[in-house]
Amino acid sequence: xxxxxYHDPYVPLAEGEGWSLKSSSDVLGGVKHADGVVLGTDxxxxxxxxxxxxxxxxxxxxxxxxxxxxxxxxxxxx
Numbered sequence: 588x589x590x591x592x593y594h595d596p597y598v599p600l601a602e603g604e605g606w607s608l609k610s611s612s613d614v615l616g617g618v619k620h621a622d623g624v625v626l627g628t629d630x631x632x633x634x635x636x637x638x639x640x641x642x643x644x645x646x647x648x649x650x651x652x653x654x655x656x657x658x659x660x661x662x663x664x665x
Contacts, residue, residue, distance in 0.1 A: 592617050596632060618642045626651055 593601065594614045601608045611617045615637050618624055623644040629651035639645065639652060639659050648665045652658070 592621070595628065596630065614638070615641050629654070 591608065592611045593608060594611045594617065596610070599610045601610075615634065618638050618641045621642065623646065624638065624642045626638075626645060626647045626649055629649040633651075635652055635655050635657055639657050639662060642661060645652070645659075645662045646665070647653075647662055650664055652662050653664060
């Protein structure tokens with residue numbers, strides 16, 4: 588199985604049938620301990636350089652890192 592966490596300042600709670608997740612308040616702490624990060628939204632308040640530096644792997648579905656001039660071998664774009 589997998590352990591899933593997420594951070595979204597606009598969605599404090601995500602719920603589905605039989606599950607719920609509370610948005611994490613410590614983005615960089617979560618990123619540092621994650622096996623991988625999926626960026627599904629490109630909020631302006633994220634510390635993109637900090638995420639790129641801390642993450643083992645980032646799957647960027649929004650091209651947000653490149654848009655901000657951040658290139659790294661651990662970032663894969665959709």
